[in-house]
Amino acid sequence: MKNPKIKAFVFDAYGTLFDVHSVIEKCNELFPGKGENISGIWRQKQLEYSFLRQLMGRYSTFLEITRDALRYACKEGGAELTGETENQLIDAYLELQHYDETEEVLKKLESYKTAIFSNGSFDMLSPLVDQSPFGPLLDEVLSVDDVKQFKPTPMAYQHVLDRLGVRREEVLFMSSNTWDIAGAASFGFHTAWINRQGKEMDELGVKPDYEYNDLRGLLEHAQ
């Protein structure tokens, strides 16, 4: 059912618009038999380190955190990481495929404000947006790096309002990450959980307003 208040459609990047699967493939290619385990630890630690650095008051960019997490994952996964393999794996983050339906959906949202809002720093986000066919369709690409506050803190989501000039109840925020949905809902955005893998919602005392298998679902809110 259409929500008539919505003026801005704001999208998380990793897992939401861009598929991180190619990173897993690269891990499997470089560390046969260990790639699955290492890429799993890598992603878990990447998130954990962003949360922990925010809690400790030791912000560093998501690119640096991604590198730190990779180093830990290889230590724990028993794989030797050279300067070259490290760069190959980091580069894989700069060449992610976007999800197929993204362009079609953004085209139908042309009368609204649209933006990416990511924990990723611009050195990670810009290559992805520049390679995608939908870069010109977006009004803004916003990174927490401008305010040095990772999602899911309220101060991170506030950055969206400051930059887009809308009120929190006028935002529909999309993410495939449950912690991001919880943070955005807690802040007061309307939220649509893009639950591509049929996962369970986290038990954090907040629920998404909408849940869709992919981005097309949110078009029910567009004119």
Add this chain to the structure above:
Amino acid sequence: MKNPKIKAFVFDAYGTLFDVHSVIEKCNELFPGKGENISGIWRQKQLEYSFLRQLMGRYSTFLEITRDALRYACKEGGAELTGETENQLIDAYLELQHYDETEEVLKKLESYKTAIFSNGSFDMLSPLVDQSPFGPLLDEVLSVDDVKQFKPTPMAYQHVLDRLGVRREEVLFMSSNTWDIAGAASFGFHTAWINRQGKEMDELGVKPDYEYNDLRGLLEHAQ
């Protein structure tokens, strides 16, 4: 080598003084074949929810968080949780075994200030301390619940100083949890990582001052 500045020995609880293994056993007993997976998700989500609630500004007690994490773990692990099994598993957290060497070590620290400092709320901590033989050897049992700030935020560790009346460089803080060591070291405590399982240190830009297999190692700093 002895650090002559130390006036207070402060201990994390879960995994550091108390062994959470009995919780895993109970999971395996109630959910045969699924217990390992469920208890793993449970612990991971328990930590993650405390971090995320702190980041979102939605504090709730560690007992409530532990219950939420258990509910999520059972959903994801495909196990039906009844009111009764839920209570049995939560109760297992109130009956953890302490590590064998704890009493002996605390006895040798009697000329120092000693305290537990935990993310656990008193409804979880008090039963453990009361059942243990070393409760009377501790000067203080401190919970973040008094300040509603989870570790690893600086404001949480500040609570230790406020309550013990010492300066940060006079504290030696022990934890088996790498994120807790990173937070305490970042705050300015001396830190000893009780690395019982021979794990790798996290890549968070801070390292422990000392690393021991169990609590006995820290006696090198005692008179």
